[in-house]
Amino acid sequence: EPEVTQTPSHQVTQMGQEVILRCVPISNHLYFYWYRQILGQKVEFLVSFYNNEISEKSEIFDDQFSVERPDGSNFTLKIRSTKLEDSAMYFCASRVGLAGGSDTQYFGPGTRLTVL
Amino acid sequence: AQKVTQAQTEISVVEKEDVTLDCVYETRDTTYYLFWYKQPPSGELVFLIRRNSFDEQNEISGRYSWNFQKSTSSFNFTITASQVVDSAVYFCALSAYGQNFVFGPGTRLSVLP
Numbered sequence: 001e002p003e004v005t006q007t008p009s010h011q012v013t014q015m016g017q018e019v020i021l022r023c024v025p026i027s028n029h030l031y032f033y034w035y036r037q038i039l040g041q042k043v044e045f046l047v048s049f050y051n052n053e054i055s056e057k058s059e060i061f062d063d064q065f066s067v068e069r070p071d072g073s074n075f076t077l078k079i080r081s082t083k084l085e086d087s088a089m090y091f092c093a094s095r096v097g098l099a100g101g102s103d104t105q106y107f108g109p110g111t112r113l114t115v116l
Numbered sequence: 117a118q119k120v121t122q123a124q125t126e127i128s129v130v131e132k133e134d135v136t137l138d139c140v141y142e143t144r145d146t147t148y149y150l151f152w153y154k155q156p157p158s159g160e161l162v163f164l165i166r167r168n169s170f171d172e173q174n175e176i177s178g179r180y181s182w183n184f185q186k187s188t189s190s191f192n193f194t195i196t197a198s199q200v201v202d203s204a205v206y207f208c209a210l211s212a213y214g215q216n217f218v219f220g221p222g223t224r225l226s227v228l229p
Contacts, residue, residue: 033216043161043219044219045217045218048215058216091161104149104151104163104166105217107153107160107161107163112159
């Protein structure tokens with residue numbers, strides 16, 4: 001069964017460094033998402049992406065964050081200058097994009113980012 | 117604005133007990149979807165069920181059942197005859213018409229042997 005994959009599973013970085021989290025959505029999906037979960041807290045929406053542009057973003061998704069679909073398969077989240085509070089689990093999700101938005105978002109296994 | 121509330125932060129039960137996890141949601145949209153996800157200690161989000169706002173039929177899948185009550189804006193989840201492997205954090209989520217998910221704060225379920 002097709003699934004969303006994410007790499008790396010765990011990333012450790014120093015404060016101020018740039019990180020890129022990678023996701024490979026399910027191949028026929030058209031909508032892509034990033035969510036964040038700080039340890040012990042709920043999952044929070046960061047950004048959605050469709051047709052090579054951001055369709056919606058939350059207040060968390062500030063200028064330090066960017067997303068890109070560099071090729072036909074990858075979907076990346078870049079944090080330009082990491083802060084301690086960026087430490088979290090980052091989930092990528094994708095959905096087909098059926099009319100009416102009735103299809104389910106499928107989540108990847110997550111990348112745990114630790115900022116030291 | 118959309119909001120999902122899971123009032124139970126933590127629940128502990130003994131194996132074989134039944135347990136119900138509560139979920140109350142708020143939305144002004146007439147078309148929306150409700151979800152339950154399980155997050156085991158390994159951290160991934162495991163999809164359990166999706167329900168659309170026009171389908172209030174309850175659903176049963178093995179030991180799992182869901183009770184959707186639109187009149188009270190609730191979408192509760194019951195595990196019958198709980199097992200140790202059911203121990204996890206369970207999230208209820210809401211998505212209106214193809215929009216991003218809004219998650220509840222989660223309920224940590226511990227099933228003791």
